[in-house]
Amino acid sequence: MRNIMAPKVPSVKLSNGREMPIVGLGTYARQAEPSQFRQAVEWGIEAGYRHIDTASFYGNEVQVGEGINNKIKEGLVTRDELFVTTKVWNDCHAEAAVVESLKESLARFKLDYVDLYLIHWPCSVNEKGEDAAIDYLETWKGMEQTVNLGLAKSIGVANFNEEQLDRLLKHCTIKPVANQFEVNPTLTQHKLVDHCKKLSVVPVAYTPLGLISEARPEFIGIDVIKTDEKFGELAKKYGKTRAQLALRYLIQRGIPAIPKSFTKSRIEENLNIFDFELTEEEMKLVDSFNIDHRCVPATALKNLTYYPF
Numbered sequence: 001m002r003n004i005m006a007p008k009v010p011s012v013k014l015s016n017g018r019e020m021p022i023v024g025l026g027t028y029a030r031q032a033e034p035s036q037f038r039q040a041v042e043w044g045i046e047a048g049y050r051h052i053d054t055a056s057f058y059g060n061e062v063q064v065g066e067g068i069n070n071k072i073k074e075g076l077v078t079r080d081e082l083f084v085t086t087k088v089w090n091d092c093h094a095e096a097a098v099v100e101s102l103k104e105s106l107a108r109f110k111l112d113y114v115d116l117y118l119i120h121w122p123c124s125v126n127e128k129g130e131d132a133a134i135d136y137l138e139t140w141k142g143m144e145q146t147v148n149l150g151l152a153k154s155i156g157v158a159n160f161n162e163e164q165l166d167r168l169l170k171h172c173t174i175k176p177v178a179n180q181f182e183v184n185p186t187l188t189q190h191k192l193v194d195h196c197k198k199l200s201v202v203p204v205a206y207t208p209l210g211l212i213s214e215a216r217p218e219f220i221g222i223d224v225i226k227t228d229e230k231f232g233e234l235a236k237k238y239g240k241t242r243a244q245l246a247l248r249y250l251i252q253r254g255i256p257a258i259p260k261s262f263t264k265s266r267i268e269e270n271l272n273i274f275d276f277e278l279t280e281e282e283m284k285l286v287d288s289f290n291i292d293h294r295c296v297p298a299t300a301l302k303n304l305t306y307y308p309f
């Protein structure tokens with residue numbers, strides 16, 4: 001049965017003509033029961049999400065695939081209505097390993113293709129976790145093969161900086177359609193966002209709720225979004241929550257966002273952002289919370305060749 005109450009989520013156009021729903025469901029959790037991943041995906045699809053973000057690194061592709069396939073079997077959605085993203089991990093950056101890694105992801109999902117395949121980080125490691133220093137241009141050749149083999153409809157990158165993106169665009173045959181990186185009201189990333197747009201690469205915001213992230217208590221402390229009075233007042237003006245304000249700010253900048261939640265009410269809440277519009281002044285106010293603070297500095301990758309930050 002189709003849920004006629006679920007909001008229709010607008011899409012953004014990718015440079016290859018395909019469309020990506022502007023809000024997707026994030027699925028990363030360091031600690032979760034396996035069943036929570038499947039349940040979140042099912043709640044998400046019921047609530048109207050048509051875009052699901054995961055990665056081989058998250059260890060949840062089996063459960064994410066179960067959730068997707070359950071909803072397809074129920075007749076709530078068809079495969080072509082969904083936009084599924086996964087990512088190649090840093091230990092599979094050799095050209096041939098990329099294709100193999102996606103085949104393994106697809107086997108775990110029990111799906112024939114993904115809509116978007118991303119290089120998770122520009123840096124690489126060997127099986128011992130040491131710097132493999134594989135040039136991401138080599139990795140990209142493997143990414144291009146996934147498209148030629150019909151395993152991925154589109155390919156892109158994550159956590160690439162401006163120079164890395166420029167260099168990739170100069171040498172690629174198939175263009176990356178997206179760059180996924182951290183953007184939220186305390187890390188507004190105007191320079192990188194504008195650069196991506198200039199190159200027709202869609203910027204996708206991960207950790208879009210930034211410092212309100214409950215799952216990352218070690219980063220809470222300069223918790224502006226969660227506590228600031230003006231931010232709270234602005235959300236209240238529209239009868240919205242702080243999380244909805246943060247997400248609305250991103251989509252008004254034309255940035256697709258992939259908030260993660262495993263709580264049914266929050267999964268629904270995070271999609272309920274299409275019935276209000278911030279003024280130019282209010283967008284500037286949200287911008288003013290920028291403190292260039294990264295929730296995901298990936299310090300464990302800091303000594304690797306091609307570390308982006």
Ligand SMILES: NC(=O)c1ccc[n+]([C@@H]2O[C@H](COP(=O)([O-])OP(=O)(O)OC[C@H]3O[C@@H](n4cnc5c(N)ncnc54)[C@H](OP(=O)(O)O)[C@@H]3O)[C@@H](O)[C@H]2O)c1
Pocket residue numbers: 025026027028029053054120158159180181205206207208209210212213214215216241243244258259260261262263266267269270296
């Ligand atoms: N490419 C990359 O390198 C990369 C890096 C990081 C993340 N990502 C992707 O981006 C997704 C989102 O990022 P994230 O998970 O780091 O952070 P996030 O989506 O900004 O925040 C998630 C946290 O916020 C809580 N939350 C969700 N909705 C809420 C609401 N309406 N009100 C209050 N709290 C709420 C969630 O709790 P509950 O679950 O308990 O509701 C969870 O603890 C990830 O899941 C992953 O798919 C990609």
